[in-house]
Amino acid sequence: MVTEPVRPLRRNEIRQQNETLILQAAEKVFAEAGFGGATMQLIADLAGLPKANLHYYFATKEDLYRQVVQNIFEIWLHAADSMDNAPGPIEGIGAYIDAKMEISRRHPDGSKVWASEVMHGAPVIQDYLETTLRDWTTGRAALIQRWIDEGKMAPINPEHLLYMLWATTQHYADFGHQIETLNAGPLTDAQWQAAKASVKAMILRGIGAI
Amino acid sequence: MVTEPVRPLRRNEIRQQNETLILQAAEKVFAEAGFGGATMQLIADLAGLPKANLHYYFATKEDLYRQVVQNIFEIWLHAADSMDNAPGPIEGIGAYIDAKMEISRRHPDGSKVWASEVMHGAPVIQDYLETTLRDWTTGRAALIQRWIDEGKMAPINPEHLLYMLWATTQHYADFGHQIETLNAGPLTDAQWQAAKASVKAMILRGIGAI
DNA sequence: CTTAACCTTGACCATACGGTCAGGAAAAGA
DNA sequence: TCTTTTCCTGACCGTATGGTCAAGGTTAAG
Structure with a gap:
């Protein structure tokens, strides 16, 4: 060598x-x-x-952990950009699902750390939840509400829609082991595409955007 | 006293x-x-x-933990009964969502332990995943496929629908802390009902059952 | 070249944890 | 009542872990 x-x-x-x-x-x-x-x-x-x-x-171990969690949070927030500047829910939410599914695929470990942190009461990033995330959420909820008012989608509760988006996309990372077990192996490229398509189809139809 | x-x-x-x-x-x-x-x-x-x-x-600590996880798994499986003997997806999946949302509300700790176990690679209940859960999943996937064949819902990939059901309902337990933070307090009775209704509306419409 | 700042690491320490055990108390059986 | 079985618990133990430190090496600045 x-x-x-x-x-x-x-x-x-x-x-x-x-x-x-x-x-x-x-x-x-x-x-x-x-x-x-x-x-x-x-x-x-x-x-x-x-x-x-x-x-x-x-x-300290906490310092290191805090850094890891913050890094993930950054990635998380960036995915949100795909939702803005979209003419309607089909493009905006569709792109958001794509972005978040891609993160679940590329950064499953980060997603798990985040999930773990939140599950244990967010001891480290509670302030982020109360400031950055809350602002982000109210902003996007308003955007969704606007789409509803414009008749571009059914009158869904925006918060619960956001929860569903988070839950569904992150599930492919956080519960990846369960999915792989049921699938008898890791998802192939094609299966990831199918997953994305299924999620998008169900949610976009579910909110009456299709 | x-x-x-x-x-x-x-x-x-x-x-x-x-x-x-x-x-x-x-x-x-x-x-x-x-x-x-x-x-x-x-x-x-x-x-x-x-x-x-x-x-x-x-x-040992492991023995205790194993017992806890198994107890949760039992509760989990029982909720599945609501799906059987239903004439179609509206009743079957609707009842399943109701049952799982109720579990998220009543047993949030159990849900978190389960999530944690799976996220860490299911060191303790891997065999359950490969046997009981896989059997359960293929059975329900077949049921969903039957509903599709009978024209009672859109042709959705049954596995991804199940993942979505699990993800969405369990999110209200596993990420309950995040939701409570964004909500500025625990969900009230009315909010829980609204959550249930939102989830059911989005999913049932999403699969073309409504 | 000299000095200061930064990086590296083996050895070490205090603590906290899972687990053990002996010996006693309480109930069940004879 | 006497014996056996089950339950209870303070005290203890070995180990693993987060964290420290001093001494030496390496790069940059003067």
Whole structure:
């Protein structure tokens, strides 16, 4: 095997590289074991670093966990952009479902960490729920209400629609293991497409947009 | 305060009483802290028993946890009965949604424990998934397919419909904290009824049963 | 070259946890 | 009543975990 001589890394690069390395490992371990079941040693092993090095970059286990959760929350919020600037529910909600299904597929661990955090009473991100998420929710609920008023969809309670969107899309990540067991294996590309199509068809028809 | 003289408990009663006491406490603690975060001491305190007494009834933490998960699974399966013997999807799926929403309301802790178990790869109930749950699923999928063939609903993929039913109803338990935060307080009776109605309306219309 | 700032890590510590056990109390059986 | 079985519990134990630290290495700045 030929290993090309590696230029010594600069300070910033080292820091950046190790932090993301640790965060990736942490996300996986937290997802698989939960906060209480995760150990710094497991994360360190997965990251390929000595445990003491983790504590150099992240003072405590909570700090590391908090970072992981916040990262996920960012990704979450970005998916929302697909809903804006849409002429109606078919495009807006359709795109939102696509985006969230894609996140469930690409970041199942993040989704699990988030679910776990919320299930345990959101000890770390309660303030986010009360500020950012609440604002986001009321904004989108208003958007949905506008579509209803314009006769573009049936008069559904916007909040419950949002809950259904979250629940259905995230289920493919959070309960992925159950789905894989029932499916006798991971979903194929085609099956993911079918899932997306099914969800979109059911919800868009369910809200009277089709 | 008047405390009536209590007849000394018989052996069987003691055993039964303490076991359910422990199981209830365990369900709550496991739901709030996850398996890894839960401690036997916390469960003992909540049950009002010394820790050593827990180990008298349940040899290990895993044994106790396994019991909790199995109990939930039983409740889960019973809700399925509402789906059978229904003339069509409106009655069958409608009743199933009602039943599952009621479980989410009455047994939110159980739902969380189940979700946590599945999210972490179902280390304890993998065999249930592969046997009981798979059989149940294929059976109901066949039932749904029959309704489709009889023209009682649109040609939806039955598996994805089941996932949607599970996801949507359980979301009200598993993400109850998030919902309560956005709602600025627990759902009232009326709000629960509205939630049920919304879910039923969206899904039943979504599958073309209305 | 010298110095300061940053990075790395093996060894170590205090604590908390799951689990054990011996010995006693209470009920059931003979 | 006497014996056996079941229940109860404080005290204890080994281990694993989060976190610390001091000493050494490496890069950047002066």
